Every structure is written in structure tokens, then in C-alpha cells.
Amino acid sequence: MEIVVRLDVMLARRKMRSRELADLVGITEQNISLLKSGKVKGIRFETLAAICAALDCQPGDLLEAVPDGTHAG
Amino acid sequence: MANSERVKKLASWLWWVVAVLVYALPVTYFIVIVILVQAPDWPQNVFPEASAGAQQGWVAASLVIALALVLVLPILHMLVEMRSLFGNYRRGEILTEASARHILGIGRAMLSLAVLKVVVPAIQLLLLTGDTLSFGLNDNFVIFMLAGGFLVTIGWAMREAAELAEENRGFV
Incomplete structure (x- = not known):
């Protein structure tokens, strides 16, 4: 299994830009971009909680476990 | 963050001191x-x-x-490692594998120096007299061995810290 970040989907649903989210969460836009592309080793609970608060969603809305090799990202 | 700024500032000064010593010490x-x-x-x-x-x-x-002249080699090696370490620190590269390696290098050079400072004078005396072999262990030997061992241990610990820092950098 691999964990896929669905942040771009939630951003689209909430019609929010990455920069706005970065400002609300207090991390850089570059880190938001890395999160969206899944190029991070992990996400701190603190960051996850801040993103959930900013996007009014649950962690499960942002993260999804998919079988290996099925994610084309 | 205040600590890393302090490290950068002090390392900048120390880099210059060591950079001068690297050339001045062998000449002197x-x-x-x-x-x-x-x-x-x-x-x-x-x-x-x-x-x-x-x-x-x-x-x-x-x-x-x-x-x-052989005795000056570990000192020179130590100074070169120190120059590289302080160079890394003044650029803000504190918890890195390279910095840990330099600390290890300084420690190993200090251990070599402790041993050489006992062995070299004994061989020199033997060469001069032809029949007298005398080893002298003094407090310098103990201090150099302790300081060298301490730095090697710190170097290994810093290597662990550098690995953790690298892992931490992958988190957002």
C-alpha cells in the first residue's frame, strides 16, 4: 500500500489557492506544493490538523491508502 | 534558532584563526x-x-x-578538519553528515597525536643512544586520549543527529 495525498482535490473543492492555504497553515507554499505532489516523507500531526482546520475537512479527506503501483502521480 | 546563529558567528571567527594556523603552525x-x-x-x-x-x-x-616533523602531521590534519568544520558551521550546515565526519576526523587525529607523542620521543631517544628505549606516559597523554575519545564519541552522536535531522527535513 502507498499513501496518496488528495490535497489538490480538497483545494479545488474549497476553491482555495495553495498560497492562501500556506498562509492559513503557516507553512511555505513550496511545502504545500511538495505535499500536493507527494514528495514528502511524512506530515506532522500539527500540520495535518492545521490543514484540516483551514479546509474544514477530516484527515481521511486528504490522505488515501491505495495498492502499490495503482497511483499515477 | 538563537543557538544556530551563535554557532555561525563563533565559527566565522574560529575559521579565520584556524585558517591562519594551518599555514603558520608548520612554518613555525x-x-x-x-x-x-x-x-x-x-x-x-x-x-x-x-x-x-x-x-x-x-x-x-x-x-x-x-x-x-611527523608529529606535526596529526596536528595539521586536525586543523584542516577544523577549518572544514567551521566552514560548514558558518554556512549554517550544522547537523549534517559532513560536519559529523569532520568532528570524527578531529577526534581520530587527536588520538593519533596522543599515541605519537609517546612513541616518537621513544624512537628518537633510541636512535640517538642506540640502546635506550624509554616510554613516558604523562598527563598530556591522558588528556589527549580523553579529548580524542570524547570527540570521536561526539562525532558518532552527531552522525546520528544528522541522520535524524535529514529525516526530519522530509516532513512538513
Whole structure:
């Protein structure tokens, strides 16, 4: 299994830009971009909680476990 | 963050000190040796134990001088490692594998120096007298061994810290 970040989907649903989210969460836009592309080793609970608060969603809305090799990202 | 700023500031000063010493120390050491061997009875002056029956042959004398120069090698290695370490620190590269490696290098050089400072004078005395072998363990040996061991341990610990920092950098 691999964990896929669905942040771009939630951003689209909430019609929010990455920069706005970065400002609300207090991390850089570059880190938001890395999160969206899944190029991070992990996400701190603190960051996850801040993103959930900013996007009014649950962690499960942002993260999804998919079988290996099925994610084309 | 205040700590890393402090490290950068102090490392900048220390880098300059070490950068000067890297060149000044070997030159000074060489000059001191040249001055010492100018005196006709220099073996007795440097090694009072060699007062009776010291060999004055140029081969033995040359080997004694060459061995004296060997002692400067670990010091020089230590200074070069320090220069690299402070160079890393002043650029803000504190918890990195390279910095940990330099600390390890300084520790190992210090351990080598502790051993050489016991072995080299013994060989020099043997060369001068032909029959006297004497090892002297003094408080310097203990201090250098402890400091070297301490730095090697810190180097290993810093390597662990660098790995953790690298892993932490992958988190957002």
C-alpha cells in the first residue's frame, strides 16, 4: 500500500489557492506544493490538523491508502 | 534558532584563526626545529636522557628530525578538519553528515597525536643512544586520549543527529 495525498482535490473543492492555504497553515507554499505532489516523507500531526482546520475537512479527506503501483502521480 | 546563529558567528571567527594556523603552525614548527638543531649539542638539549654516549651520526640525527616533523602531521590534519568544520558551521550546515565526519576526523587525529607523542620521543631517544628505549606516559597523554575519545564519541552522536535531522527535513 502507498499513501496518496488528495490535497489538490480538497483545494479545488474549497476553491482555495495553495498560497492562501500556506498562509492559513503557516507553512511555505513550496511545502504545500511538495505535499500536493507527494514528495514528502511524512506530515506532522500539527500540520495535518492545521490543514484540516483551514479546509474544514477530516484527515481521511486528504490522505488515501491505495495498492502499490495503482497511483499515477 | 538563537543557538544556530551563535554557532555561525563563533565559527566565522574560529575559521579565520584556524585558517591562519594551518599555514603558520608548520612554518613555525619547522623554524623551531631548524633553530634547535643549530646548536652542536642539540640532542643532549632536546633529550637530556641521551647525554651519555649519544650518537652524532647524520643518519640518526636526520631520522630524529624527520620523526619530529611527523608529529606535526596529526596536528595539521586536525586543523584542516577544523577549518572544514567551521566552514560548514558558518554556512549554517550544522547537523549534517559532513560536519559529523569532520568532528570524527578531529577526534581520530587527536588520538593519533596522543599515541605519537609517546612513541616518537621513544624512537628518537633510541636512535640517538642506540640502546635506550624509554616510554613516558604523562598527563598530556591522558588528556589527549580523553579529548580524542570524547570527540570521536561526539562525532558518532552527531552522525546520528544528522541522520535524524535529514529525516526530519522530509516532513512538513
